[in-house]
Amino acid sequence: MSRVIEARGLSRRFKQVQAVDGVDLALDAGTVMGLIGPNGAGKTTLLRSLLGLTHCDGDVSVLGLDPRREHARLMEQVCFIADTAVLPRWMTVLQLLDYVSGIHPRFDRGQAERFLASTEVSERRKVSELSKGMTVQLHLALVMAIDARVLILDEPTLGLDILFRKRFYEQLLNDYFDDERTIIISTHQVEEVQNILTEVVFMNRGRTILQKNMGSFETEFSELHVVGEATARAEAIPHIGSRPILGGRAIIYEGVERSLLEPLGEVRTPSVSDLFVAKIAGETQHVQR
Amino acid sequence: MSNGKSSRWFTLIQRELQEYRVSLVWTPVCAALLLCALVLTSVLVANRISVVGQAFMEVVTQDENISSMNITIHIDDDAEGDVNYKVERTETPADEEDWNFSRKWSFKPKVGDSPAPPSELVAAGEDYAFNAVLGVINVLMVVILMIVTVNYLLGSLYDDRRDRSILFWKSMPVSEWEVVLSKLAVALLVAPAIYLAVALLTQLVCTGLSMLMVWRMDMDPFEQILGNVNFPHLVFMQVAGWVLTALWIAPVYAWMLMASAAARRSPFLTAAVPVVVLILAEELFFGSEYLRRAIGRHIPEQVVGAGLPVPAEMSSLLLGLVCAALFLAATVWLRRHRWEI
Numbered sequence: 001m002s003r004v005i006e007a008r009g010l011s012r013r014f015k016q017v018q019a020v021d022g023v024d025l026a027l028d029a030g031t032v033m034g035l036i037g038p039n040g041a042g043k044t045t046l047l048r049s050l051l052g053l054t055h056c057d058g059d060v061s062v063l064g065l066d067p068r069r070e071h072a073r074l075m076e077q078v079c080f081i082a083d084t085a086v087l088p089r090w091m092t093v094l095q096l097l098d099y100v101s102g103i104h105p106r107f108d109r110g111q112a113e114r115f116l117a118s119t120e121v122s123e124r125r126k127v128s129e130l131s132k133g134m135t136v137q138l139h140l141a142l143v144m145a146i147d148a149r150v151l152i153l154d155e156p157t158l159g160l161d162i163l164f165r166k167r168f169y170e171q172l173l174n175d176y177f178d179d180e181r182t183i184i185i186s187t188h189q190v191e192e193v194q195n196i197l198t199e200v201v202f203m204n205r206g207r208t209i210l211q212k213n214m215g216s217f218e219t220e221f222s223e224l225h226v227v228g229e230a231t232a233r234a235e236a237i238p239h240i241g242s243r244p245i246l247g248g249r250a251i252i253y254e255g256v257e258r259s260l261l262e263p264l265g266e267v268r269t270p271s272v273s274d275l276f277v278a279k280i281a282g283e284t285q286h287v288q289r
Numbered sequence: 290m291s292n293g294k295s296s297r298w299f300t301l302i303q304r305e306l307q308e309y310r311v312s313l314v315w316t317p318v319c320a321a322l323l324l325c326a327l328v329l330t331s332v333l334v335a336n337r338i339s340v341v342g343q344a345f346m347e348v349v350t351q352d353e354n355i356s357s358m359n360i361t362i363h364i365d366d367d368a369e370g371d372v373n374y375k376v377e378r379t380e381t382p383a384d385e386e387d388w389n390f391s392r393k394w395s396f397k398p399k400v401g402d403s404p405a406p407p408s409e410l411v412a413a414g415e416d417y418a419f420n421a422v423l424g425v426i427n428v429l430m431v432v433i434l435m436i437v438t439v440n441y442l443l444g445s446l447y448d449d450r451r452d453r454s455i456l457f458w459k460s461m462p463v464s465e466w467e468v469v470l471s472k473l474a475v476a477l478l479v480a481p482a483i484y485l486a487v488a489l490l491t492q493l494v495c496t497g498l499s500m501l502m503v504w505r506m507d508m509d510p511f512e513q514i515l516g517n518v519n520f521p522h523l524v525f526m527q528v529a530g531w532v533l534t535a536l537w538i539a540p541v542y543a544w545m546l547m548a549s550a551a552a553r554r555s556p557f558l559t560a561a562v563p564v565v566v567l568i569l570a571e572e573l574f575f576g577s578e579y580l581r582r583a584i585g586r587h588i589p590e591q592v593v594g595a596g597l598p599v600p601a602e603m604s605s606l607l608l609g610l611v612c613a614a615l616f617l618a619a620t621v622w623l624r625r626h627r628w629e630i
Contacts, residue, residue, distance in 0.1 A: 053459060055626060071625075072464035082456040088308075089452060095307050102300025103461050105293070139457075 004029050004150060004182045005050060009058035012045050019045040020056065021206035027199070029149070030179040034193050035186040036276055037203035043186040046203070047154050050184075051080055063149060076105060079143045080152040084159055085135050089128035093121060093138060100142055112145035115175075133164040140168060144176045151176070153185045157192075165192055172196070190273040202276055204283050210275075222258050223270035224251045230264045237261075241278025252278045301463070301471035302479055305445070312437040313480050317487040320433055324426060328495045332502040419499075419517035420526075423492040427527050430488040431481075431534075435589060438476050442542055443556040445472045446549035446620070450630050465624040469546060469617055476542050477535045485527055492523065534589060540609040541587050543616035550623040553630055583608075 005027040012020040019042045027033055037043050049056035052067030052074060060067055065074045087096065093116070101109045116123070119137045127135060136156065143151065157165040173196050177183060185193055194200075200217075202210040212220065226234045227248035234251050235242065237260070242251040252270050253261065261267045270278075306313055446469070449455040458468070496518060500510035548560030568581045586605050 051459075053456075071459070072462050072467075075460060075462040080460050082460070083453065086453050086456040088449065088454040088457060090308055095304075099300055099304055100461070102296055102303070103463055105462070 002029050003027075004031075005062050005184075007050065007058065007060045010046065010049055010056055010060060011058055012042075012049060012054065012056040018206050020049065022058075023203075023206075023208050025050075025201070025208075025211075027182055027184070029182055031198045032173075032177065032183045032185070032196055033199040033201060034190070034197040034272070035184060035201050035203060036188065036190055036272070037186075038188065038280060041203045042206040043203055044154055045206075047080075047152055047184065047186060048082075051078065051082075051152060053082075077148055078150040078152065079146050079148040080154070081136075081139055081143060081156045082154050084156065085132060087127045087135055087139055090126065092124060092126050094123045096127070096138070096142070097123070100146075104146055106147040107142075108145045108147065112141050115141035115144060133160050136160060136164065136168065140171065144171070149181060151181065151183045153183070155187055156185070157187070157189065165189070169193060169196055190276055191271070194272040197272070200272060202279055204280055209279055209283055217272075218269045220255060221270050221275060222253050222256060222261060222267050223274065224253065224261045224265050224267050225249075226251065226265040234261075234264045240282050243274075243277075250274070297463075297467075298471065301467060302475060305472060305475045306479070309441050309445075312441060313475070313483060316433060316437055317430060317484045320430065321487045321491040324429070324491050325494050325498070328498045332498050332505070417517055417519040417522065419496075419514060420519055420523050423495065423518065423523055424526070426491050426495065427485070427488045430484045430491075431531075431589075434481060434484040438480055438542070439545065441480070442472070442476055442545040443549050443552075443560060446546060446624065447552050447556045450628055455628055459628075465621045469550075469620050469624065472546060473539075473542060473617065477539065481531050481535070485531060488527070489524065536606060537587050537609065538589060540613040540616065541584075543613040543620070547616045547620045547623065550620045551627070 003026065005025060007023060007025040010020055010023040010025070011018070021042070023042075023046060025046075035043050035046070045054060045056075048054040049060060050062055050067060052069075052071040055068065062074060063077050067074050091099070097109060097112060100107050100112075113123075116138065119134065119141070121130060121134050121138050121141075127138070130138065140156075157168055160168070169192060172183070177196075185197075187193055198214050200210070200212055200214060201208055224234055225245060225248060231249055235249070237251075237253065237256060239251045239253045239256075242249050244250075248265075252275060258267050449458060496514060500514045503510040503513045545556075545560050549556045552559040564584065568578070568584075571580050572578055583605065586602065587609050
């Protein structure tokens with residue numbers, strides 16, 4: 001596997017806020033990374049510095065290029081959707097296709113047209129006449145027809161309904177992803193992406209607080225559902241978070257043998273969103289102390 | 290590779306023409322149609338109202354009157370968007386220093402008193418009075434062109450930042466140099482080419498209509514009109530005139546691109562305020578007006594006439610081009626590092 005993204009000590013400070021604070025990141029080809037964090041955690045700034053859209057301190061290399069100096073060259077191999085609804089509103093779909101096929105050496109127009117044929121987006125319409133969902137579909141169709149090695153999606157489905165969101169990720173996984181490509185998705189709608197991720201990064205206050213392969217999730221984290229008197233014993237074991245469930249508590253442990261927990265109750269692998277909540281809550285308590 | 294490169298530039302230019310289709314394509318066409326309609330009306334009424342026809346013949350055939358034909362364009366500051374064009378004939382020769390820093394532009398086609406003609410072709414043109422009449426069409430088109438271009442330049446690097454579509458443009462493998470240069474190329478070459486071509490077509494149509502009018506006045510259209518017109522000379526003057534104008538105006542255009550890339554609210558104020566402040570500060574503190582004069586040289590005073598605007602001061606021209614290059618470099622830097630509003 002080849003190293004695709006390498007960042008060391010990435011920092012970016014705006015006047016009062018340390019948006020990104022010493023982030024290290026290393027990604028290989030064939031990964032789908034979920035970048036998960038609350039609003040204002042620094043996700044967008046981190047992704048923009050990987051794309052060379054913003055200045056930052058530290059070392060970054062994407063596909064062996066410096067994104068700040070070689071932005072245009074990098075964009076031949078890297079695609080991104082930086083936000084919903086950034087397509088130029090005055091353009092028609094046809095003009096947009098003309099533009100991308102004239103500019104992008106790796107764009108397959110036929111493929112984009114096939115993607116669009118399966119949607120309600122017709123080529124004669126202007127972007128401003130499309131609904132938000134259709135605009136995202138159009139953008140995704142353009143991006144998926146580009147034979148890029150890295151795809152970065154920053155909150156790509158914000159404000160879309162659940163049907164669009166599900167279809168978006170299905171399409172991404174089925175029609176686009178392969179071993180050669182790397183995808184980074186930032187979102188706070190964790191439930192919808194957790195099944196397609198191979199790697200997960202939690203971010204809070206500009207720092208990464210967790211960086212794990214989804215394969216190691218099962219062995220590292222466990223969630224115990226306890227009821228009755230076992231609760232006190234379970235809470236005595238060092239844990240990273242707990243929440244009330246019907247009639248008892250759900251407690252999440254990191255690096256605790258499952259055989260130790262099994263006598264106390266039902267043990268399972270925590271969902272990414274529950275782990276995220278526990279981690280962020282733990283962080284906040286830590287800071288308050 | 291070179292094929293790929295030229296198709297890239299074609300795509301970039303095509304994009305600009307698509308975004309500003311109304312101002313860059315439809316405006317000159319509509320203006321031309323309006324002019325043709327005016328001429329057609331005068332042809333239709335000419336032999337009924339003999340004064341019109343007589344005035345027309347005077348203009349066509351007499352050199353002396355041409356030099357005192359004046360077009361004044363008042364852009365009314367009070368009524369926004371309400372532009373009044375007034376074409377008037379004055380008997381007294383226009384004042385050379387009629388240029389005024391307010392938004393009143395004066396254009397004087399010069400035929401009789403132009404300095405030593407640079408080529409035989411130019412010299413040949415002096416005998417063709419009808420060329421000057423047709424030149425008026427070109428002057429009008431260039432005035433519209435400049436208003437449209439200023440609007441284009443001030444908006445071109447600001448609108449995409451405001452509606453955030455810059456995030457899409459930046460996801461394409463196009464460098465900011467290519468973006469900025471393609472916009473300057475549209476302002477200096479592509480848009481003028483469209484406007485000059487439309488002006489030329491209008492001139493051909495008007496020549497035809499004038500021949501019709503002369504014929505209806507029972508005169509020989511070939512002798513009266515075609516004998517007084519020299520098309521190669523007309524085209525040469527208009528194209529060469531624009532090339533020189535473009536060289537002079539390049540720093541002004543580059544400055545506007547920079548203002549457009551730097552603006553957080555109003556590109557127009559970003560472009561105008563620093564200049565006005567600097568000029569006033571210089572006059573206030575040093576009592577001199579070098580800056581005002583230096584800038585004044587690069588603002589179209591007499592854009593096009595039958596006379597070729599010969600660059601009187603080479604150093605001012607070169608300094609302007611150096612400034613243009615600096616402004617462009619600053620524009621690219623702003624696009625890379627300060628694009629967020």
